[in-house]
Amino acid sequence: MPLTIEIHAEPHEGKRISLAGSLDTDTAAQLQDKIDHEIDSTVHMVIMDLKRLEFLSSAGLRVIFKTKKYMDSHERKFMLLNLQPQVRKVFDIIKALDGMNVFKSQEEMDEYLTAMQNKVMDGDA
């Protein structure tokens, strides 16, 4: 099964990486290449949308963790969205969700971002 990668701009200098198909030992390099080209220090927020990701192995996890680590090192936001049960199970076995921003739905993430935005505006007032 191939991997489909779509990257779109989001508000607040963000980018959404939407994955579909299989992120495995054969396709992980494709994602790494895309991220290397599209994500740099000018990107303030990465949303990794896994709604249509059907399969994830440790090779794919490594790319995800590497991206999170890069964003953390630049004090930027990294968020995981729409983890399907079989994908969530992989994260859970590795105990990798601690310290990550994980959202079950777009609505839940929007609420979080709105709260963050309000906090910044309150701080500015």
Next chain:
Amino acid sequence: MVNNENATWSKHIQLINKTSECNRLFEFLADSLEQLPVTKEFRHDLKLVSEELLANIIKHGYDSHADGTIDIELAVDGSNVRMTFTDSASAFNPLERKDPDVINDLSEGGMGILLVKSLTDEQHYQRDHDHNVFTVTKNYNK
């Protein structure tokens, strides 16, 4: 080398040490499991286990420039599905790897074998006449 004489039936495939062989492995697994009353979750778990073991052999066993083969046998004995991976790469026992600290050290390996151990009932490695033989067993009635 592979002792599956007690199995009800078994199937075999030979792959080369290229990551592009993942798709052939997945097709082999899907075809083999089609005849069994297994859940979607069981199929997914065994697919993940197989992928991790294949990746381990390609990455840690064979030198990246060397051509090699990986023989995979899937044998069914009652409700036990046993998969045996045999390769002729350097001796490598993935069970000796320590569990990873993924968040703090991305270069650390071991995530794959942690998944394998978590998603199967038994794992066994042996070095047999210049071959690595790694066997996992998973019961679909558990």
